Amino acid sequence: MAILTIKDLDFSYHSPQGETKALTDINLTVNEGEFISIVGPSGCGKSTLLSIIAGLTPVAEGLSMNNATIGYMLQRDHLFEWRTIYDNVILGLEIRKLMTEENISRVKTLLGRYGLDTFADKRPSELSGGMRQRAALIRTLALNPDILLLDEPFSALDYQTRLKVSNDIGRIIKEEKKTALLVTHDLSEAISMGNRVVVLSERPGTIRKIINIDFPKSASDKELTPLERRNSPEFQEYFHELWRCFS
Ligand code: ADP
Ligand code: MG
DSSP: OEEEEEEEEEEEEEETTEEEEEEEEEEEEEETTOEEEEEOOTTSSHHHHHHHHHTSSOOSSSEEOSSOOEEEEOSSOOOOTTSOHHHHHTHHHHHTTOOOHHHHHHHHHHHHHTTOGGGTTSOGGGSOHHHHHHHHHHHHHTTOOSEEEEESTTTTSOHHHHHHHHHHHHHHHHHTTOEEEEEOSOHHHHHHHOSEEEEEOSSSBOEEEEEEOOOOOOTTSOOOOHHHHHTSTHHHHHHHHHHHTTO
16 A cells, blocks of 8 residues: 655755756655665755655645654764663653653563663663664654654664664564665665665656565565575675666
């Protein structure tokens, strides 16, 4: 079922210096539970597209979303050092006055399920980069959004950490059955996490290609994790197919 439909979307920024056409002729239907990776050259309008979907950049037409709620996760984790991890992950609930028993219990379950319950009373600086990113995701999940928007959420991490964190985050999003749109400039990451990779052109960004990613299931009939995908023979083929879009 479609959770998000983008139809003939155009977008320009206007300033006293003139008009910057950022996106043109974007058409994309996202189904519930899908994980869409979005890649494209720097400045082609990827962040603009997420901001439009989030409703932070309003558009008159071209976007429809059956009442889906949005969670947004950015490159920096934006955890506050003066709050404990627990107080950080409930921040969104506090601000929106949604501290219901159900929501608090969801946060506690998520902290436990993803290995942060024993760190609930720690400060962000006492956690590794990967744990901080997991905490940031749980803070986003606390509001139980239907769609998660992730704008280069791993780019501040070193390569090793990034592999592990993207694996964890990918798994969590799958387990929580969320729909996700991930912007990344890392082609391997896009393939390892997405079930479709959307390739945008230079600005004004338009969709050049959509690659369907379909890995065989594991021996135990489970979907492969991002790390398992990277180690499977199909990975290189997808990588070459995607690479060809940029050369
Ligand atoms: P990406 O995330 O793909 O790097 P962005 O969506 O951030 O690209 O930006 C797309 C284009 O729009 C860029 O040329 C950028 O300079 C321009 N742009 C972004 N934000 C604004 C703004 N608030 N006002 C004017 N131009 C902007
Ligand atoms: Mg960007």
